[in-house]
Amino acid sequence: MTNNNSILSDRQNQIGAWISRVADQPACLWWAAKQSGLHPGIQQQIKHRFRHREIIRSDIHQAWQYLFESWDRKVNHFNNEIFDLKCETKKYGWNGSVARKYIAMTRPWLKVELSYDYKPKPPNGNDSQYIKNLLHLDVEYQPPHEFNIPDEWLAFIVSEFRQNLEVAHYLETEIGGDGLSIGFSSPMISEESPEISDNQRTRGLSGYVIKFSELFERLVEFDISIARQEFSAWLVDDEHIFARLRIWAGGKKDVVSAQAFSDIVLGLSDDAFWDRYHQRDLLLALKKRWNELDTKTQKKIEKRLLEGREKWRNGEELQKQWNACDSLNRITWLAKQGCDFTFDLQAEANRLRKIAPDWKPDNAEKAASSNEIRSGTVIPNPEYSCLLNIPLNAILSTAQKISEDNEDFLTEKDPFSGLSKECPVRALSALTLAAKHNEFPQRAWNSFLFFENRQNDKPKLSALIAERLCRIPDNAIMDFIHPASLWIQQTSTQLATQSPETFDKLILKLINVINLHPLSNNRGGARAGKDTDWTHESINSPAGKIAQAIFKEPRIKTKANSDGLPDEWRNLAYKLLNMNNDSYRYVLVIFCRNINWFYAVDPDWTEQNLLSVLDGNDKDNIDAFWSGFFMHSRIENQALFFRLKPHLLCLAKQQTTALNKYNHIQAGILLAGWEIKNNATGERWITNIEMRKQILDGGDVLGSRILWQIKDWSD
Secondary structure (H helix, E strand, C coil): CHHHHHHHHHHHHHHHHHHHHCCCCHHHHHHHHHCCCCCHHHHHHHHHHHHHCCCCCHHHHHHHHHHHHHHHHHHHHCCCHHHHHHHHHHHHCCCHHHHHHHHHHCCCEEEEEECCCCCCCCCCCCHHHCHHHHEEEEEECCCCCCCCCCHHHHHHHHHHHHHHHHHHHHHHHHCCCHHHCCCCCCCCCCCCCCCECHHHHCCHHHHHHHHHHHHHHHHHHHCHHHHHHHHHCCCCCCCCHHHHHHHHHHCCCCCCCHHHHHHHHHHCCHHHHCCCCCHHHHHHHHHHHHHHCCHHHHHHHHHHHHHCCCCCCCCHHHHHHHHHHHHHHHHHHHHHCCCCCCCCHHHHHHHHHHHCCCCCHHHHHHCCCCCCCECCCCEEECCCHHHCCCCHHHHHHHHHHHHHCCCCCCEEECHHHHHHHHCHHHHHHHHHHHHHCCCCCHHHHHHHHCHHHHCCCCHHHHHHHHHHHHHCCHHHHHHHHHHHHHHHHHHHHHHHHHCHHHHHHHHHHHHHHHHHCHHHHCCCCCCCCCCCCHHHHHHHCHHHHHHHHHHHCCHHHHCCECCECCHHHHHHHHHHHCCCHHHHHHHHHHHHHCHHHHHHHCHHHHHHHCHHHHHCCCHHHHHHHHHHHHHHCCCCCHHHHHHHHHHHHHHCCCCCHHHHCCHHHHHHHHHHHHHCECCCCCCECCCHHHHHHHHHHCCCCHHHHHHHHHHHHHC
């Protein structure tokens, strides 16, 4: 054991010596940042170099210090100290040691990781330009766990907690300050809304500050004089954490006098006064304390409200409009809350509205709303009565205006969708009238063709819709090719039965649109080097939907037999198989899913148009073939099996990520072939030698799957 420890120690020393020699290189720093931490002995060697050897670049030295600080804290962060402290307080109660441990454990700390978008680069003599982007720094906040803090320890805990907030302020400022704005979005006074998650108010900087405010409120109830002393110690020159806390505390008459509240509001910097995250707490505090303020103070605050924030260097006209909107929102809201101004409200509002003509009084209703992230389920509202008694030429513009003016983000107003479902002829007439003026609104067509709106249409209406689609220019129908192809897929049986010529005409038109605009069909345009899921892309692509549509029409059920495919249907199939690039592969997936049927009806056609793909060299075409084939998962014809057999056997050596998910199907087909015997010769379709080779060549993926299924069968 001693020898092993000695060898390990020597190895660590060698590694440490090497790292310390190259610690001033960005590449070494990048390597270290990828680790969860370096051995303490190696860290000491690097620190020793910093202290006793040549001076290295200050930015690299600072980056190492960040790493050491993060590693030290992480060691203490993931232990059982919090759990142990809770057990200790339950058994022995609170004392000075417990209180100090609680504060130490809840102190913010720097978390260091590799930058999300950083990639290692060779030295280029200008490393200082990207060292600051090498590490991603963030301030971590230990959620203050629910400890039952006794009243007699409140003053100490609140005072120490406030110092932790100062640490948070300095850390956030040191790494750039974004966390003081974006990361501190929750107001001190919560807005009761089911759309706002409580999670935002319990995590990060927001949760940390709100926990402090809860402790401070307890201190106010326990000892108001100590609470006032604590308030007087809060930072005055901070525009974020303590600015919001001071605004919030200013609404408490027993803590802050009217004069002190005046000093708080008038002492706010321009940025803090107009900060959108401070706005809710500021307006609520002004509402509470306005009538206590003297006239002189009220006029000073009114001046700030009416003048807006200070001028920016650029975009002066736009800034004037924004300032006017902010001023209108605040003075209108305060006036409705009972705040009496010394100025003429109507006159000032009219002046500001000339600057911001798009401002609406309803905007002021949400002036004191929280700026926290809202979430929830979007509820569609297809109410369409407003479209019934207006001219046809006004339907689309009216519906669009109602949809765009929707202020409730959890309610989606789409009156044209309701009209399309309940009054489809009127909706189609509006679209037809717009088409005469070369207008083809994408959203309206999407709503009209939506499958829930069209599932109960009569055959005559379906035929009429198809004829209207055939008349639309190709470049216009491209904008809603996805809903159009989904509609033809869903209505294909009815339309092909009642109006086969119209069905064929629309299929050919959509094929032409896709060929002219191939990007409209490509669902995999953002593959970013990933393996293609041909099955998923195919069934969701316009080309794939059209291919599925022609399999639903009745002609192939009534006319297809052993004599071959019907000519009119074969023509559509040829058009689909002559599409370009990925569109062709999407069709190939759908056709190969039905390859047993094709081979039974027309083996020669199947050989020429589908099976011949396997003899080519295009990897994507071959992957698309197998993706479609494995969707059906069996071979029903002995001749087809032996046609596919050599290619199936080769797949074991050519496993690709795109086909790995079909290993269980491939294994099942091979085992089925191993079990079945040739009618003429009595030999197995897959011989014992061939099966053994499949197990060996299939490796951990296919081979293990075959063995697992054999075991399952034997059991």
